Amino acid sequence: MPWMPGTFEMTLIFLAIILLFGAKKLPELARSIGRSLAEFKHAQKEGEKTLREFETTLKEPLSDEPPGHLKVEEMAKDLGIKVEGKTGDELLDEIRSYMPPTVER
Numbered sequence: 001m002p003w004m005p006g007t008f009e010m011t012l013i014f015l016a017i018i019l020l021f022g023a024k025k026l027p028e029l030a031r032s033i034g035r036s037l038a039e040f041k042h043a044q045k046e047g048e049k050t051l052r053e054f055e056t057t058l059k060e061p062l063s064d065e066p067p068g069h070l071k072v073e074e075m076a077k078d079l080g081i082k083v084e085g086k087t088g089d090e091l092l093d094e095i096r097s098y099m100p101p102t103v104e105r
Helices: 007-021 023-059 069-078 088-098
Strands: none
Touching: 007 023, 069 088
């Protein structure tokens, strides 16, 4: 069971704080602690939101085509190649056939 400070211990802690910071600084200290807690809670909520969004993206089905497939389709269309029913690899092969051969050194 964790140790919980009693009334006497809390009184000693409060007196130590007054001696260290002075009575005039206590309201300012309390405000800064309050702001820090609020900022911490805000950051915690943002982190939880980001985690939920990440989990959602993990649950989404992945496409069968690689990420660059749409760019390959656009390039093929620009070259006048029919893209219907062709895979990304087939489109890349046809695009390569339009390119001049490279010179080896």
